[in-house]
Amino acid sequence: MTIAIVGAGPGGLALARVLHVNGIETVVYEREPSRGARDQGSMLDIHSGQRALREAGLIDEFFAIARGEGQDMRLLEPDGTLLLQQDTPDDAPLDRPEVDRADLRALLLDSLPEGTVRWGHAFESAENGVVRFADGKSARYDLLVGADGANSRVRPMLTDARPEHLGQNIVELCISDVDHTYPDLAAMVGRGNYWVLGDGKSLAAQRNGDGRVRIGLCFQNTGADWFATTAIPFDDPAAARARLIELFDGWDPRFTALIAAADDRIVPRQLSTLPIGLTWPSQPDVTLVGDAAHLMPPVGEGANMALLDGAGLALALAAHPDDFPCAIKEYEREMFERTSAAARMSARIQELLMAPDAGRRMLEFFQPG
Incomplete structure (x- = not known):
């Protein structure tokens, strides 16, 4: 068979x-x-x-x-307010690694x-x-x-x-070898997950085992045509980063610094369920x-x-x-x-x-x- x-x-x-x-x-x-x-x-x-x-x-x-250590979590608001920080003890069980x-x-x-x-x-x-x-x-x-x-x-x-569009669109970025290229940002993100939520948007940064930080910029309550109407020039990484920073206007500069530091690979994704x-x-x-x-x-x-x-x-x-x-x-x-x-x-x-x-x-x- x-x-x-x-x-x-x-x-x-x-x-x-x-x-x-x-x-x-x-x-x-x-x-x-x-x-x-x-x-x-x-x-x-x-x-x-x-x-x-x-x-x-x-x-x-x-x-x-x-x-x-990937179970660590930091939760913040766009103005920089730290809402929650959870650091995983070294001897903690691997319940959700x-x-x-x-x-x-x-x-x-x-x-x-x-x-x-x-x-x-x-x-x-x-x-x-x-x-x-x-x-x-x-x-x-x-x-x-x-x-x-x-x-x-x-x-x-x-x-x-x-699948139907979820009403969310995401832009994925990453910072390679973050401990050496941007040690201050590496320390800010920490060892695990770093979430900033509010204002109809979110920024999620996550430390990976290969030394990079992956970043997801999520735009809530947006339609399937959002990328076509938002004028993010994905074929020009520098201009795309600048446009994304504009979209996060008013957020704490530490968060937009993650966008500015990102590599040239910038990937748009639509979410469906x-x-x-x-x-x-x-x-x-x-x-x-x-x-x-x-x-x-x-x-x-x-x-x-x-x-x-x-x-x-x-x-x-x-x-x-x-x-x-x-x-x-x-x-x-x-x-x-x-x-x-x-x-x-x-x-x-x-x-x-x-x-x-x-x-x-x-x-x-x-x-x-």
Whole structure:
């Protein structure tokens, strides 16, 4: 029985690894040409997803690359008022450690037999047990798993649901080797997460394990055409930084200094979500994991749900190796319930972040009563 996984993200790789641990081999098809073809992004807060890594037999290796100090947090308002500072003791348990996306992906990739991941295979279509790729190649499958993210091309085989714009647009920046290039900014951001919330905008800076600080500038209650109407010249990094600083006029100069210090790679991103509680009639030979199944606001649950999806589906398949339809139904029943709860919680946090007094609202969230 051939299991074909489309997408080498956390969900797809966790699925392949837990299947391998249970003596079931699979193939992962990834559109990227190689494992190092693109930047994998910022840090991940891995908490509930640790259960999946235990099933994968990788929890010790995960703790070796996890950053406990990444749990540090500083919460501020645009005028510079410090609302909350949480510093993690060196001996604190790794309940919610941060890990570089690239490091987690490398851990999962290295745990798989050579040749499991087929690079440069962009999914085009699937029908009658045959998956076809953009380069004209094809492969047979008995079970097809879409682990291909927010813009999944496997999802339409199960549902007509499409991601909808969340009302937020983000600009991503980073400062490389920050301890040497801008030690004052490095000290300000600290070891973990640095959030400035309010005035319909937010600035999130995050220390990464590779020595850089990644910065996300989020513009709340903005439409899908916002980038087209805001005149940020992304093809001219210096002018783009200047325009972004204008958009944060009135904020404490320490915060706009982070924008001024950023590298020339400036990336615009729109945020979208799938409907909360999305389900579909179970099919005997296709299912979804991760963002392909339940894209939700990026507030710390997505990667954890993807890891749990991959492990959960793998364990269901291992329990019913000769009955894929039964395994799929068992997996989807648990996944729908679990991820709906996570999506509702994520939406609640997202509402707090979009409030005019977001800083104070988040302070109440972290310190209720």
